[in-house]
């Protein structure tokens with residue numbers, strides 16, 4: 081049994097929950113797509129991170145007296161906990177809001193390694209935050225009662241309440257596809273970067289499909305995975321992982337970022353500029369969407385990462401939209417001391433048969449550290 085996103089949305093509207101902010105999630109993909117297509121931009125903001133969504137809905141409450149809706153994947157709970165506990169909490173400013181959380185890694189449901197622990201502790205985490213929560217019942221007859229109870233609790237406590245959403249709770253809803261005339265796809269661009277890389281080059285790649293593509297490119301080339309640190313979780317932190325690496329190895333370090341991930345913790349770009357490492361090379365695959373979780377828009381197309389990088393102290397930056405531009409930018413960054421950044425404007429979308437890493441995160445870590453020359457067992 082699954083819920084129609086439209087009917088669920090109408091249940092929210094009928095309870096005066098009509099202002100939305102969040103970061104998209106693959107489990108909430110249908111609902112996110114429905115909200116994106118149906119709610120005017122004045123009432124729906126896809127924020128750069130989950131804490132920002134809590135802030136935005138708090139401002140909405142201050143201006144209207146009403147409660148808003150925040151949505152996120154449970155990976156984003158950590159980003160939201162600070163403003164939930166120190167801003168919206170009934171012990172602080174007491175801001176009512178409905179928080180809808182996609183429950184990746186639910187015990188008993190097979191999921192990727194980065195979701196398993198988060199999924200296992202999710203209910204305990206919510207209980208320890210002391211926020212009333214329910215697990216969404218996909219039976220349409222039950223939803224009205226669940227929302228009535230949660231909304232009543234939200235008003236009684238004047239604080240956040242949570243609806244936890246299991247996989248496949250919503251019926252499919254086809255979002256209008258973002259079309260693009262750009263010549264390069266993300267995987268083609270990555271293929272060029274890997275082909276042109278030198279034997280010493282290390283990669284740290286961001287959360288989502290780009291790391292899956294990097295894994296498959298290495299498989300197809302018959303290479304090992306020891307040069308690549310795949311940041312399967314921890315969205316937005318790959319650039320800091322790469323900076324830490326660059327600070328302690330002489331080898332060139334390429335951070336393969338996404339626009340959504342770079343924007344999630346954009347201040348890190350300033351830290352890279354202020355802590356210049358000549359071997360640091362940042363590549364932002366800017367497709368203007370959260371491709372890995374359903375293609376919901378980011379503000380990526382309005383951001384000039386290349387210009388921003390120069391402003392923030394990178395020594396060189398390049399914008400590439402074609403294979404030739406990417407090749408010449410790669411040749412330039414290999415010649416000059418960094419930190420440097422290449423913004424690659426790519427089409428949204430990925431292969432439908434894209435697989436997932438078949439090695440575990442700990443195997444990935446061991447192989448990567450071995451290629452840096454460190455035995456992970458002795459640390």
Ligand SMILES: Cc1ncc(C[n+]2csc(CCOP(=O)(O)OP(=O)(O)O)c2C)c(N)n1
Nearest residue numbers: 155156288315338339340341369370371372
């Ligand atoms: C803190 C956090 N919030 C949300 C997610 C869910 N998530 C995984 S990948 C992704 C989109 C990444 O977008 P971008 O960096 O632009 O890369 P793309 O998928 O477009 O290649 C999201 C939202 C997550 N893993 N962690």
